[in-house]
Amino acid sequence: MAGPGADVRIFGTVISTYTRICQIACEEAGLPHDVIATPAHSPENRHPFGRVPVVEIDGLELIESVAITRYIDTAHNGGALQPADPAARAITDQWIAIANNYLFPLFENGLVMPWIMHRVGGIEPDVEAINRALPAISRALGFCEGELQARGGWTRHGFTLADVFLYPVLRSLELTPQGAAGIAQCDRLGEWLAACRERPSIVATRWEIET
Ligand SMILES: N[C@@H](CCC(=O)N[C@@H](CS)C(=O)NCC(=O)O)C(=O)O
Known part of the structure; x- marks a missing residue:
């Protein structure tokens, strides 16, 4: 959802x-938003750490x-993506932290960036570096699959902020050939990704490279 007068401006x-x-x-949250193309390390990027x-949003620069996402969900979505039950919220937060601290760096450095640089920039990937990253990526996928098998979902509370964080992290991995092969061996993970792909918020934010 975008257009002039959007409520949220995302520089990314x-x-x-x-x-x-x-x-x-x-x-x-049904919030109109615009994405203003801003390369991470460009002079126009106002992020103090270059990210x-x-x-x-709402007069804030965040x-x-x-x-x-917590602000958006709390202020504009009635907290629908954050379970009220403290234990369920802790599990949601745990998955967000796992996505941010372990899965994203592992996938991004090991496979996703080399693949994007190859697809978009034509830069040959460092095959040895990719091969070194594969065992840890495979273990991480096995952990996620085991958790989904045990719980039937990340939190047992439907679609939460855990899904919001985990989907782009795992989807970008799935777009790489080696990531797709790994995820193909994880039935529950594949089912979860496929279910998310039907969700309107996921459809509306598809990357162009998802052909
Ligand atoms: N902790 C930051 C992470 C942001 C982040 O790492 N963004 C990536 C793009 S998805 C980035 O800016 N990468 C550029 C770089 O690491 O130099 C957040 O939650 O917003």
């Missing part, structure tokens, strides 16, 4: 996990997707 890059996470939160996104 076109293929960016965290830009998409903020977009999904806006879509879930994206920076988000303008960085850090956890703070941004």
Whole structure:
């Protein structure tokens, strides 16, 4: 959802996990939003640590997707993506932290960036570096699959901020050939990704490279 007079301005890059996470939160809340293309390390990027996104909303300028998505959900979506039960909220927060601290760096550095640089920039990937990353990626996927098998979902509370963070992280991995092969061996993970792909907020924020 976008257009002139949008309520939210997201300064980020076109293929960016965290830009998409903020977009999904806006879509879930029904908040009109614009993405203003802003390369991470460009002079026009106002992020103090050179990352994206920076988000303008309700007179605030925010960085850090956890703070941004919690604000959007709390202020504009009645907290629908954050379970009220303290234990369920802790599990939601745990998955957000796992996505941010372990899965994203592992997938992004190991497979996703080399693949994007190859597809978009024509740069040959470092095959040895990719092969070194594969065992840890495979273990991480096995952990996620085991948790989904045990719980039937990340939190047992439907679609939450855990899904908002995990989807772009796992979807970007699935777009790489090796990531797709790994996920193909994880039935529950594949089913969860397929179910998310039907959700309007996910459809509305598809990356162009998802052909
Ligand atoms: N903790 C930040 C992470 C943001 C982040 O790492 N964004 C990536 C793009 S998805 C980025 O800016 N990468 C550029 C870089 O690491 O130099 C958040 O939650 O917003």
